[in-house]
Amino acid sequence: MRTSRFFLSTLKEAPSDAEIISHQLMLRAGMIKRLAGGIYTWMPIGLRVMRKVEKIVREEMDRSGAIELSMPAVQPAELWQESGRWDKYGPELLRCKDRHQRDFVIGPTHEEVITDVVRKEVKSYRQLPLHFYQVQVKFRDEIRPRFGIMRGREFLMKDGYSFHSSFADLQREYRNMFDTYTRIFTRLGLKFRAVAADTGSIGGTGSHEFHVLAESGEDALAYCPDSGFAANVELAEALAPSEPRAAASAALERVATPGRTRCEDVAALLALPLTRTVKAIAIVLTSATGASGQFALILLRGDHNLNEIKAQKTVGDFRFARDDEIQTALGCQPGYIGPLGVGALPVFADRSVAVMSDFVCGANEAGFHLVGVNFGRDLAEPAIIADLRNVIAGDPSPDGEGRLELCRGIEVGHIFQLRTKYAEALKCSFLDEGGHSRIMEMGCYGIGVTRIVGAAIEQGHDERGIVFPAAIAPFEVCIVPMGYAKSDAVKAAADALYAELTGAGIDVLLDDRNERPGVMFAEMELIGVPHRVVVGDRGLAQGKLEYKGRLDAESQMLPVAEVGQFLKGRLCAG
């Protein structure tokens, strides 16, 4: 491609509403243009990147044995009613009525549609397994779209769905997809990590997320370099402390802690380690059944944080209590509450709390805490002890080998063992070898194509702009001639190199705009072209061209005849 035939439109400054670096750089590089909140036009330079991601995803999906099809974006409400998600999905599901006032949705996902296809097509175990996938624009009406395309409303996804006659076969395909996704992210040239994950609202059991690693990632990931364990912090188990609880050695005492509402402040005031403090979190149970409206406490060690997903599994649905509810239940304002003297209120203690002795907690009296608190002596043993916290760096790995480290990631892929959730709701069955009707086992596998583009930029950028891996860069090489219109020698050398590289299947941008060198350099760096060749009269006089890799500190002069081979070598090596 030549710049004169392409459309580049870069900005010196990013619009002020772009909060994160990938959003800023995508706007500055002219990759996307905002049409409405969370809705973007992919400009030519951005589309090139997206298409390269899409191509790698498609090639590896085809190689895996999955078969591509294409389902409609606009789906009839009936199927969503049949699966039960018409009511459950909430306002993220964009709904509309057609001219005949029939309800439709703009599909955010396609479990219902594919299950409908398969239940109509497949009758016998002989037709299984099947894995269909598509690459498709989806819409999810995010309440607060932000971060550009990272949390946009309209986005491109690869979504695949597999159908099986047995759980064992689902597990085989799940493993196949795990390997396929690993190949995809490896080919994309991104640093990534696969982690065990909570299945979230999509249902089913068994799932892994694939994260592009980046400090700005929304998700915290725990992994163990020794054992290979890796999980989303949402899911990573905090093992029960191996040491038993020490005996009580201090007397219970009420101490004044005016204005100290946080464990950190109390520990500092009392000159005690934060690990000696216990924080009480007031909640109200909201389960549809049982103890709805019941006030309760969750106890965590002062340096730990609540893991809401784990808590939900232990206590059921809940919300945090309001200040007035805390006042009513405990006669005390928030910041000084604790588990003593709470009568029959349910108390859920994290495993780490359950082994503490001589600890500090709120006194249920404004401005006071208790020290030297001990279970069994000063208050009842906690009724329910469970893993309720996020793991922290240094925690033992749940697989019993080594210690956990933490990093941050951006979720770009997710594989699920759905089992029979949708197949059951939509009666997707088959006849087994014995002629008996059975419900199919199902897996589903998603990759956020647009999100990968943003995540790649979060992972790869510097003060000059985007640093793309060659596999997904908008162009692999740029040729920047000094005086394309003025020097016949420059033009001839630039054109010859362009023809050679293009002929070798390399994606080259020849900047024939005759802009000032500084402008061309800055623009090629901003859009993340990994390899640059400068063609100038001075170098040509010595038979040389100037090469510089996107992250190189210095450029190097290469003999004209060797540049092509040099670049082919770099690009084949990745």
Add this chain to the structure above:
Amino acid sequence: MRTSRFFLSTLKEAPSDAEIISHQLMLRAGMIKRLAGGIYTWMPIGLRVMRKVEKIVREEMDRSGAIELSMPAVQPAELWQESGRWDKYGPELLRCKDRHQRDFVIGPTHEEVITDVVRKEVKSYRQLPLHFYQVQVKFRDEIRPRFGIMRGREFLMKDGYSFHSSFADLQREYRNMFDTYTRIFTRLGLKFRAVAADTGSIGGTGSHEFHVLAESGEDALAYCPDSGFAANVELAEALAPSEPRAAASAALERVATPGRTRCEDVAALLALPLTRTVKAIAIVLTSATGASGQFALILLRGDHNLNEIKAQKTVGDFRFARDDEIQTALGCQPGYIGPLGVGALPVFADRSVAVMSDFVCGANEAGFHLVGVNFGRDLAEPAIIADLRNVIAGDPSPDGEGRLELCRGIEVGHIFQLRTKYAEALKCSFLDEGGHSRIMEMGCYGIGVTRIVGAAIEQGHDERGIVFPAAIAPFEVCIVPMGYAKSDAVKAAADALYAELTGAGIDVLLDDRNERPGVMFAEMELIGVPHRVVVGDRGLAQGKLEYKGRLDAESQMLPVAEVGQFLKGRLCAG
């Protein structure tokens, strides 16, 4: 591809609601599955065809210099309000509200969005011309979706939009697109015709349609083999007869024509040629301004048909009169009406009528016609004479050379000179060389990708199924082994040919299902694979394989070693 790794699902009979052959065959071949009215899932075999069309379209668009981008499907209402189409588009525009109750549309077309992009990006004539295109799923809420994907609601389109600093430059790009479309349809391997077209509701001036020729086509096309003239019958001009009107020679006479309400019946009764009769069509003007509600007559020669688009241009908006309105205005029931004695009623006469003498028309009295009618003598000369009819075969070509022939086509592409319609509404301007702000000239160019698949089948089919051109067939070659699982020799020969052809970039389906030969043959013919090679022990014993082209009457035996080269030759030759 091997059938064991693919998903084929064909039907012996088409569902009874499939009216046209392409719909029937697409369902039977398992190319599409209905999800809702006019909304289909593209199954793997169908998607392969669609993707091949898409690829050719994209390659030629890129070659033309147009630049691909991707605009959102979901568009904010504001832009449609700005262009005025929010009100004008009617119920074909699928509208919805997001969770914040803001209005959106599911884009059926993208003039507004692209004009918004360009008005924000382009400031100077130096940035022009620009041509952006995309290949995208669109939604049009057809009142009566039918004919499968031919008139579906969700469909894939290539839509391109060009922006220019002058009309001359728009005309240059328009010609470039005419040539590009011609290359696209040539490469697709379809018989097609480009015709001058009415611009319809999209606005602007100057447009051509590209039609795939098929007897079942919805559009009638007129063309002149001598001059190269071609136009949609909607638009093709019927020249004024070159012969002047003959002098009146017959006396006016009232004749009884009981029960004869059609010109054909009257001519037969009177033993006169149909070309001597005049039919009067009663209309009511409905223009927003002027003579709304006015009753009027249009006169056509008995063998001619009204061209509503031409009539609209001459008389303004109108509708056909109801029977009771005819009774009130003329005191006569329909079938016997005519232009005599109608007082001051407006009468619009087609050019062919204006030169008639001694003609036959209704007497405005039930059961009677008049013969020997002459303008000037029996009734006033028609106030307005215009081209109001469809051309017929044998009419002189409007360019003055040769005579017209007619054929039928399916519209699959349309190019428009939009001029400044949208640019003006959305204030899309640029600074010209003199620093003056001017509105851009615009073109738009569409290709119905999904529609092409249906049109190709309407053009190419026989009693055994689909006859695809090799360029868009789901597979170019099928290898059908007789006893793949039983004969090592058959398996080895089939696998070797598969490897050779696949290695040469040919798209091959190896049928390794071990079905009965008849089943495999029928299925490969149904889905339209153009070349078939049968591998059997009997042929192999003589060192031969059996080749049959999809339309060949007989198969032929070819030496094993020559089959690969033979097929490469066939496929390169198209």
